[in-house]
Each structure stands twice: as structure tokens, then as C-alpha cells.
Amino acid sequence: MSREDYEVVIGLEVHAELATKTKIFCSCPTEFGGEPNTHCCPICMALPGTLPVLNEKVVEYAVRAGLATNCEIEQNSKNDRKNYFYPDLPKAYQISQYDRPLCKRGSIEIENEKGEKRTIRITRIHIEEDAGKLNHDEFGGGSLVDLNRAGVPLIEIVSEPDIRSSVEAENYLRKLKSILEYIEVSDCKMQEGSLRADVNVSVRKKGETKLGTRTEMKNMNSFRSIVRGIEYEIDRQIDLIEDGGVVEQETLRWDDVSGRTFSMRDKEDAQDYRYFPDPDLVAIRLSDEYIENIRKSLPELPESRRERYIEEYKLTEREANLLTASKYLSNLFESTTSICGNAKAACNWILSDISRILNEREMEPNEIPFTSDHLAELIALIEKGTISSAIAKKVLEELFENPNKPSKIIEEKGWIQISDEGAIREVVLKVLQATPQSVADFKAGKEKAIGFLVGQAMKETKGKANPQMLNKMFVEEINKM
Amino acid sequence: MEIYELTVHELLEKLYKKEITKEEILTSYQNRINEKEKDVQAFVTITEEEAKEQFKKVQEGNNTSKLAGIPIGIKDNICTKGIKTTCASKMLENFVSPYDATVMDKINAEGMVTLGKLNMDEFAMGGSTEHSYFKKTKNPWNLNKVPGGSSGGSAAAVAAGMVPWALGSDTGGSIRQPASFCGIVGLKPTYGLVSRFGLVAFASSLDQIGTLTKDVEDSALLLNVIAGHDEKDSTSAAKEKEDYTKALKNDVKGLKIGVPKEYFGEGINEEVKASIEKVIEKYRELGATVEECSLDVADYALATYYIIACAEASSNLGRFDGIRYGYRTKNYENLKDIYRNSRSEGFGAEVKRRIILGTYVLSSGYYDAYYKKAQQVRTLVKNEFARNFEKYDVILTPTASNVAFDIGSKINDPLEMYLADLCTVPVNIAGLPGISVPCGLNSEKMPIGFQLIGKPFAESTILNAAYTYEQNTDFKKNKPEFKN
Ligand SMILES: [Zn+2]
Numbered sequence: 001m002s003r004e005d006y007e008v009v010i011g012l013e014v015h016a017e018l019a020t021k022t023k024i025f026c027s028c029p030t031e032f033g034g035e036p037n038t039h040c041c042p043i044c045m046a047l048p049g050t051l052p053v054l055n056e057k058v059v060e061y062a063v064r065a066g067l068a069t070n071c072e073i074e075q076n077s078k079n080d081r082k083n084y085f086y087p088d089l090p091k092a093y094q095i096s097q098y099d100r101p102l103c104k105r106g107s108i109e110i111e112n113e114k115g116e117k118r119t120i121r122i123t124r125i126h127i128e129e130d131a132g133k134l135n136h137d138e139f140g141g142g143s144l145v146d147l148n149r150a151g152v153p154l155i156e157i158v159s160e161p162d163i164r165s166s167v168e169a170e171n172y173l174r175k176l177k178s179i180l181e182y183i184e185v186s187d188c189k190m191q192e193g194s195l196r197a198d199v200n201v202s203v204r205k206k207g208e209t210k211l212g213t214r215t216e217m218k219n220m221n222s223f224r225s226i227v228r229g230i231e232y233e234i235d236r237q238i239d240l241i242e243d244g245g246v247v248e249q250e251t252l253r254w255d256d257v258s259g260r261t262f263s264m265r266d267k268e269d270a271q272d273y274r275y276f277p278d279p280d281l282v283a284i285r286l287s288d289e290y291i292e293n294i295r296k297s298l299p300e301l302p303e304s305r306r307e308r309y310i311e312e313y314k315l316t317e318r319e320a321n322l323l324t325a326s327k328y329l330s331n332l333f334e335s336t337t338s339i340c341g342n343a344k345a346a347c348n349w350i351l352s353d354i355s356r357i358l359n360e361r362e363m364e365p366n367e368i369p370f371t372s373d374h375l376a377e378l379i380a381l382i383e384k385g386t387i388s389s390a391i392a393k394k395v396l397e398e399l400f401e402n403p404n405k406p407s408k409i410i411e412e413k414g415w416i417q418i419s420d421e422g423a424i425r426e427v428v429l430k431v432l433q434a435t436p437q438s439v440a441d442f443k444a445g446k447e448k449a450i451g452f453l454v455g456q457a458m459k460e461t462k463g464k465a466n467p468q469m470l471n472k473m474f475v476e477e478i479n480k481m
Numbered sequence: 482m483e484i485y486e487l488t489v490h491e492l493l494e495k496l497y498k499k500e501i502t503k504e505e506i507l508t509s510y511q512n513r514i515n516e517k518e519k520d521v522q523a524f525v526t527i528t529e530e531e532a533k534e535q536f537k538k539v540q541e542g543n544n545t546s547k548l549a550g551i552p553i554g555i556k557d558n559i560c561t562k563g564i565k566t567t568c569a570s571k572m573l574e575n576f577v578s579p580y581d582a583t584v585m586d587k588i589n590a591e592g593m594v595t596l597g598k599l600n601m602d603e604f605a606m607g608g609s610t611e612h613s614y615f616k617k618t619k620n621p622w623n624l625n626k627v628p629g630g631s632s633g634g635s636a637a638a639v640a641a642g643m644v645p646w647a648l649g650s651d652t653g654g655s656i657r658q659p660a661s662f663c664g665i666v667g668l669k670p671t672y673g674l675v676s677r678f679g680l681v682a683f684a685s686s687l688d689q690i691g692t693l694t695k696d697v698e699d700s701a702l703l704l705n706v707i708a709g710h711d712e713k714d715s716t717s718a719a720k721e722k723e724d725y726t727k728a729l730k731n732d733v734k735g736l737k738i739g740v741p742k743e744y745f746g747e748g749i750n751e752e753v754k755a756s757i758e759k760v761i762e763k764y765r766e767l768g769a770t771v772e773e774c775s776l777d778v779a780d781y782a783l784a785t786y787y788i789i790a791c792a793e794a795s796s797n798l799g800r801f802d803g804i805r806y807g808y809r810t811k812n813y814e815n816l817k818d819i820y821r822n823s824r825s826e827g828f829g830a831e832v833k834r835r836i837i838l839g840t841y842v843l844s845s846g847y848y849d850a851y852y853k854k855a856q857q858v859r860t861l862v863k864n865e866f867a868r869n870f871e872k873y874d875v876i877l878t879p880t881a882s883n884v885a886f887d888i889g890s891k892i893n894d895p896l897e898m899y900l901a902d903l904c905t906v907p908v909n910i911a912g913l914p915g916i917s918v919p920c921g922l923n924s925e926k927m928p929i930g931f932q933l934i935g936k937p938f939a940e941s942t943i944l945n946a947a948y949t950y951e952q953n954t955d956f957k958k959n960k961p962e963f964k965n
Contacts, residue, residue, distance in 0.1 A: 050678070054715065083843075090800060093796050276792060
């Protein structure tokens with residue numbers, strides 16, 4: 001049998017750090033970074049006698065996330081203790097939610113590799129606290145505990161095993177990320193670990209209704225490793241079954257360097273977390289009015305923005321999809337368009353050059369240092385013929401380095417387009433003299449030769465010459481010859 | 482009368498009349514500690530110099546509170562900034578809290594002076610104070626007897642006149658039972674009336690800080706200081722402040738008292754029983770109506786209590802893992818060793834017994850049969866009390882079924898020791914206020930106490946009932962003899 005004879009079943013448990021200013025049970029800042037153990041207090045360090053007090057913002061943010069993913073909201077929820085020992089867990093229990101999560105039975109829509117719509121069901125969303133961090137001394141001096149992250153609020157979003165491929169898994173996660181960004185409950189910075197996923201993978205023969213044994217890859221924090229990890233696991237599990245073996249239920253660690261998974265046998269056999277309701281905290285009771293107020297305050301979600309872009313700005317479905325995938329890019333687009341009035345140009349700049357630079361520099365859209373005013377001005381400068389699009393690209397690079405008004409940049413750098421007829425004619429004549437072959441080619445009917453000539457002239461002027469004028473003048477001069 | 486024999490309200494009266502000075506009060510108590518501590522062994526830490534320093538600051542700071550300069554003793558599971566908080570455990574032998582418990586903030590704001598930290602059963606687990614890692618506290622009435630527990634150091638220190646009053650904590654009777662054993666007044670407030678922030682947790686849903694005092698008026702006075710809502714404790718009740726001293730009317734006419742028959746069956750000591758019957762007579766004489774009632778679920782309360790308390794303790798004590806503070810074993814090669822050996826060596830036998838019990842009742846497969854069932858019984862106990870409170874204003878029981886026992890006589894029989902909590906645990910399970918009041922001595926001159934239980938937040942009612950009894954009897958005058 002081959003891979004085509006198997007069906008892949010994937011479920012994701014996504015952890016997103018909430019963007020509240022303070023931690024979930026104390027008033028320490030949630031800010032990333034800082035010297036070890038400087039963002040903590042007796043409460044999040046679990047000193048004897050301390051008690052947690054639930055940050056109400058955390059509940060609000062989780063309810064937002066629940067409503068944005070079509071969940072039912074539990075009006076009578078509670079916090080439970082999950083007991084286990086680990087040095088990054090100072091209380092020896094994590095305050096989480098066990099049998100009454102804040103949100104349950106939701107779903108989101110994604111597209112699969114064939115462009116078909118798929119509904120991925122969400123089992124539950126619950127709130128919990130993050131653990132601290134262990135810094136292992138590379139020189140064998142032991143490990144040091146940093147509790148800056150301990151008590152940072154998280155939501156865990158658990159999907160049903162509805163995902164059928166690595167592409168669907170990636171699309172699901174991208175969609176989730178964009179929703180969380182839109183509703184401003186998490187900044188979803190994957191490199192900082194504020195969005196990470198545990199990925200459950202199993203395979204079964206097509207037509208089989210029983211689920212296969214699953215393995216779980218813990219703490220994946222890039223789209224690329226999630227896709228690679230899933231592909232690796234699918235192959236490994238199918239090979240194992242084809243060879244007559246059985247998949248063991250286990251927790252795995254994905255290693256990006258070697259491109260394979262490793263069993264995490266050291267992580268204890270079967271843990272019994274001894275969940276029970278936290279007696280230090282009171283029940284979380286939410287009124288209809290509270291939930292409705294949050295529902296009313298939800299911003300426009302990507303789905304509806306997408307429709308609007310196609311309708312209002314005449315963007316293609318692909319363009320609308322790409323723009324709305326990131327709230328920051330989408331906001332940049334709308335704001336730029338409202339200033340310069342040229343939706344097509346704004347869309348093109350964002351989806352091509354800006355996205356390319358973000359990729360090259362491994363930056364998140366929200367790290368773009370310039371504003372929509374800058375981008376709108378850049379587009380206007382091209383329209384007015386003040387700069388060529390070649391120069392505009394250089395201005396954009398400069399905007400990423402030292403954000404400033406584009407008109408200032410081109411002035412300082414001396415990049416203003418040469419539109420002076422005399423100056424341009426001088427360059428044209430110089431180029432024609434240097435490349436007699438091209439002149440001959442053009443005369444022989446090779447229209448493309450004009451492109452070469454314009455390119456030479458651009459080189460000569462460091463890209464500053466007005467390309468339309470060059471074109472026109474080359475034809476004129478050659479015809480005169 | 483010596484200064485150290487006076488109640489706090491008597492001290493305040495004499496200060497007002499300028500018959501004594503605050504310096505004399507401090508000196509009298511500190512001298513008494515120096516004289517009696519070697520016999521009673523009530524303190525884990527005596528803060529002689531710190532107290533003098535604190536006293537000086539209070540005097541210079543012109544604190545206008547009438548309690549400024551009045552000494553107090555603190556149970557050693559209440560966090561005190563800069564002074565060791567050991568919970569009488571090797572695990573926290575050298576632990577100094579960087580912050581003050583909310584009750585300490587209140588005590589300090591009044592300008593009261595902490596004379597030291599008082600001995601207890603390790604992590605408040607026990608009823609005799611024999612489970613302290615450091616020392617065995619003696620009962621001032623008879624030095625061969627236990628003072629009760631777990632707030633045994635607090636009770637013994639008050640009874641011996643080493644502190645005028647003290648704070649304790651009560652999870653299943655840990656204030657009321659030692660108060661009864663030492664012949665003083667012990668008040669456990671309604672769950673949520675006093676902030677638990679800074680009280681090292683034993684069983685979070687049962688723990689409550691309360692007072693150990695020489696008489697009822699002092700209880701009301703000290704409760705006025707420590708009661709009140711605290712944002713740092715989610716389980717603290719948002720209640721208006723009350724002046725409990727105003728409730729002391731010396732009048733119980735028309736008060737309806739219920740006496741559950743279940744507490745007078747097998748197992749109760751005859752002398753205790755006779756003494757309680759006299760209390761009932763007294764209340765009738767004073768114009769209250771007293772009727773027999775029933776608390777059917779009382780039989781299940783003890784089992785329920787030990788399941789819930791141990792379950793919560795097993796989780797609460799997880800943080801003592803040898804990683805960040807407290808005792809760490811010297812004997813380890815890996816992380817597992819640190820956990821296992823630090824906890825094996827740092828905790829005493831009783832604490833380990835309860836952690837194991839608690840871990841068991843929460844573990845998968847047993848949760849429903851034990852923990853969940855216990856929570857259901859807890860609801861029944863609450864309902865049973867509520868049903869009785871439809872008819873009665875207070876419920877009266879013995880505080881303990883017997884007087885203080887000999888040191889060492891029950892240490893090897895945990896079950897027997899657990900039975901000593903029979904009368905007091907239902908109050909914690911239902912979260913109600915309870916007070917123990919002295920009502921005489923037995924033939925061996927050991928104190929007997931009775932308990933009054935009130936509706937939630939009806940501290941005023943039980944304080945007045947206790948006060949009225951006290952004002953119309955002479956038992957308050959009994960003084961311990963430090964018999965050998
Ligand atoms: Zn903190």
C-alpha cells in the first residue's frame with residue numbers, strides 16, 4: 001500500500017499568550033525579556049502564604065477569543081489545579097481549567113490545498129498560567145530558574161481531530177493567528193513563544209472509522225517546523241505500519257536541525273495531574289449582559305474584511321486573502337488607500353516588495369517601522385513622476401532602515417527623477433554612441449533592443465531618469481539616424 | 482495583680498487612668514517570658530530586641546491607636562517580614578518572609594508589638610503541638626500535659642501570661658481546642674472574615690486566622706483589628722466593618738440555643754459532660770431557651786474533613802521542593818533526588834502522612850469515591866447547620882470530648898488524635914464562626930471548655946452569648962499552676 005491509501009488525522013493544541021499588561025494572578029508586568037527574575041513578586045514566585053487573584057482582563061480576552069471562533073461561553077466556570085513537580089513551576093501546580101473551560105464547541109473555516117472550504121471544530125478554549133524558564137548552563141554548572149514568564153496568562157485552544165494534512169494544519173494555525181491578532185488578545189509572536197502548538201498526528205487506512213494511535217509533538221513554534229514535523233510523522237507512522245509495526249502513543253520532540261522527531265522518554269511515564277478545583281479562587285460567573293457587551297465590542301474579523309476588499313476595492317480573491325491574513329498588513333492597506341486613493345498600488349506594494357523585505361529580514365508585519373502616511377506618499381511620488389519605481393524600491397528599503405518622509409529621503413539622497421529634456425537627451429546620445437549594435441538591432445526590427453538601451457541609460461543616471469521620457473527619446477533619436 | 486495577669490481591656494483601662502505605663506506593660510511580659518519559657522516552651526522565636534526596637538518606634542511615631550504599644554504573640558505560620566516564619570518545620574527552619582501577612586499589616590498599623598513567633602504542630606497539622614520540629618510545648622496547668630494544637634504555643638503563651646493575647650489559625654479546631662485545653666477563650670471567625678493572605682496554607686478552604694485571648698472582651702477587641710475585606714484574598718468576604726465590642730450586652734434573654742445530642746453520646750468524658758450540663762443550666766437561668774437538637778451528618782464530618790484537608794494540603798505543600806527556598810537535601814545527584822530527599826528529610830511524619838493521604842484521594846480512579854464524595858457531604862453538613870439555624874440562634878457543644886492529655890500518650894495513634902477534632906471540624910466544614918469559652922476545671926484541675934457556633938458572620942451573636950456566660954460565672958479567675 002502507498003501513502004494514498006492512508007488518511008491523516010491531525011489535532012492542534014495551540015497556546016497563545018494573552019496581551020494583558022499584568023500577569024494572570026498578580027500585578028507583575030507581562031513584558032517579554034528583562035533580567036532573569038525581575039518581573040516577579042512573592043505571588044508568582046509562590047512564596048509561602050501568598051494567594052492568587054484572577055486578573056479580570058484574562059477572562060475578558062478569553063471570551064473575546066471564544067466569541068471570535070464561534071464558541072459557546074460557559075457562564076459558570078472555575079479554575080482548577082494541575083499538580084506536577086518541575087522546577088519551572090514554582091507552586092508545583094499550574095492553575096488551569098479542567099472540566100469547565102470558559103469556551104467550548106466553536107469552529108473556524110479554512111481552505112485546503114485544493115482551495116475547498118473546510119470547517120475545523122474547536123473543542124474548547126481555557127485559561128491558564130505560563131510556567132517559568134530553565135536556563136541550562138552549557139558548562140555543566142546546573143540549571144537556573146527564571147520566573148519572569150511564570151504567571152503570564154495563556155489561552156489553550158484545542159481543536160477536534162478534523163485536520164487532514166500539513167497544509168490544513170498550517171492554514172488552520174494561520175487563520176487562528178490572524179483572528180487573535182484582529183481581536184487584539186495576543187500579539188502572536190512565534191519567535192518569542194507567545195504562540196506555540198502541540199501537534200497530534202495519527203494515520204489510518206482510508207475508510208477506517210476508528211482513530212489510529214497518535215503521537216504528540218510538543219511546543220512547535222514556527223509554521224515551517226510544524227509542516228515538516230507533520231510530514232515526517234506521517235511518513236514515519238505509515239512506514240512503521242507498512243513494515244508490520246505499531247505506532248506507540250508517545251510525546252515527541254521535533255528537531256529542526258536533523259529534521260526528525262525524538263521520543264521524550266525522560267518526561268515521566270504516565271502523569272496523574274490530580275486536578276481539583278482551586279480553593280483559593282472563586283467561581284467565574286458571567287452574565288448574559290457581560291458576554292453580549294464583549295460580543296458587541298468585537299472588531300471586524302478577517303472573513304468579512306476579505307469580502308469587503310473584493311467588493312469595494314476590486315482586489316482579486318488571492319490578494320484579499322493575503323492582505324487580510326495579517327491584521328497589521330490589512331490595516332496598513334486600508335489606511336494607505338484612504339490617504340492616496342490608489343488601492344491597487346497599495347496592495348501591490350504590500351504584497352510584493354514589503355512582504356519580500358519582511359521575509360528577508362524575518363520580521364513580523366507589526367514590526368514595520370514606517371506608517372501608512374509614508375507608504376501613501378511614496379505611491380503619490382511615483383504617480384507624479386517625481387521618482388521612478390526603481391528609485392521607489394530604494395526609498396522603501398530606506399524606510400525600513402530610517403523611517404522618514406519619502407520626499408525628505410529622496411531629497412537627502414538626491415534621488416529626484418531627471419525629467420529635464422536636455423539632460424535626458426544628453427544621456428540618450430551618449431548611450432547610442434556606445435552601443436551601435438543595439439541601434440542596428442532596433443532598426444532590424446528587434447523591438448526589445450529599446451529595453452536594453454533604457455536599462456543602460458538608467459545605469460548611467462543611477463536610476464534617476466524618467467523611463468517614459470527615455471523610451472520616447474530613444475525612438476526619436478534612432479529614427480533621426 | 483501582676484500586669485501580665487491582666488486582660489488587654491484591663492490594661493487599656495489602667496493606661497487611661499495612668500496607673501501603669503506602656504513601658505511597664507512591655508517589661509512585665511518580657512520578664513514573664515524570661516521566667517516561664519523554659520518550662521512552657523511556647524515560642525519558636527523570641528524577638529526580645531526587635532520588640533524593644535519596634536516599641537521605641539511606635540512611641541516616637543505617635544501612633545494614636547489605643548492599642549499602640551500593646552504586645553502580641555503570633556503563631557509561626559503567619560508571615561512576618563524580617564522575622565523567621567518556620568511553620569515549626571525543618572523545611573522552613575531559616576525562612577524569613579520578605580512580606581507581611583495582611584493581618585500583620587493591620588497589627589502593625591495599630592502599633593502593636595510582636596513579642597515572638599509561637600510554636601505549633603508542623604504546618605498546623607495536629608492537635609497537641611507535639612508535631613513541632615523544634616520543641617514540645619507544655620500545658621501551663623500541668624507541664625506533663627499537651628497544650629492542644631495546632632495553635633498550642635499561642636494558647637500556652639496566653640494562659641501562662643507570656644503574651645496578653647495571640648493570633649492563631651484554625652483549620653479543624655486548631656484555635657478552639659488548645660484554648661479549651663489551656664483554659665482561655667479561642668475564636669475562629671467565619672471563613673472569609675479575616676484575610677488569609679500571608680497565612681501559610683494548610684487547607685485553603687478551611688483555614689481561618691483567629692484570636693486566643695484571656696476573655697471574651699479581648700476577643701472582640703482583637704477581632705476588630707484583624708477582620709475586614711482584603712483584595713489580595715479572593716475568598717475574603719466584602720463585608721462592612723463592625724465593632725464587635727458593641728455586641729457585648731451581658732444579656733441572653735430570649736436567645737435560642739440548640740444542643741446537638743450527637744456530641745453527648747459515647748466517647749465523651751463524664752466530667753466534661755457534667756460541666757457542659759451546668760453551662761446549659763446557667764444559660765437557662767440567664768433567660769435563654771435551650772433545646773436538644775440533632776446534627777445527623779456529624780458522624781461523617783470527621784472523615785469528610787480529613788479527605789478535604791489532606792487533599793488541599795498535598796497540593797499546597799508541593800511548593801516546598803528544595804528548589805527556591807527552604808530545606809534542600811545535601812544528598813542528590815539529579816532532580817528527582819532533590820525532590821524526594823528534600824521532602825523526605827524536611828517534613829515530619831504527620832505532614833508526610835497527610836500528603837500521602839491527600840495525594841491518594843485526588844488520584845485518578847479514586848477522586849470520585851473520596852474527594853468528590855467529601856465535597857457532597859460538605860454540602861450536606863452546611864445544609865444541616867442551616868436547617869438548625871432556622872430554629873436556633875446558636876449551637877452549643879463541648880469544644881473537646883476530654884481535657885488535655887499526657888504528652889506522648891497519643892503520638893503513636895494518629896486515629897485517636899484525629900478523633901480529638903470531632904466537635905470542632907464541622908464548624909470549619911460549614912465555614913461558620915465558633916468560639917471556645919472556659920467553663921471550669923475537672924477533678925485534676927485541668928480546664929474544660931464549651932463551644933458556641935453561630936450563623937455565617939454572626940460573630941456578634943456568639944461573642945455576646947459567650948460574654949454573658951463569662952460575666953455571670955467565675956471561671957475566668959482560675960489561674961494555671963505550672964504543676965510538674
Ligand atoms: Zn508576580
